[in-house]
Amino acid sequence: MFSNPMVRExxxxxxxxxxxxxxxxxxxxxxxxxxxxxxxxxxSALLFSGAPEPMRPQP
Structure with a gap:
């Protein structure tokens, strides 16, 4: 079967x-x-995975 070098390669x-x-x-x-x-x-994983927490208003 592998007598032909091209077939072997x-x-x-x-x-x-x-x-x-x-x-x-x-x-x-x-x-x-x-x-x-x-x-x-x-x-949701793509949009919110690195979203920071929203800032709360200061009183």
């Missing part, structure tokens, strides 16, 4: 790319550790 490069893509997925996208807000949660 394509197979090796493909295997390396698959391992690299799996490593990237494992490092960044495996999930389960954090909750990603969706829909209304996302809007």
């Amino acid at each position: 394509i197979a090796v490069v493909l295997a390396i790319k698959l391992v690299f893509i799996y490593a990237l997925w494992f490092a960044f996208f495996r999930g389960g550790e954090t909750h990603i807000p969706v829909g209304e949660e996302l809007g």
Whole structure:
């Protein structure tokens, strides 16, 4: 099957790319550790996450 050097090289490069893509997925996208807000949660998280408390009027 791998008697042709071109076929061997394509197979090796493909295997390396698959391992690299799996490593990237494992490092960044495996999930389960954090909750990603969706829909209304996302809007409120983006809009109000860093909003300061409103100042109260001084008497």
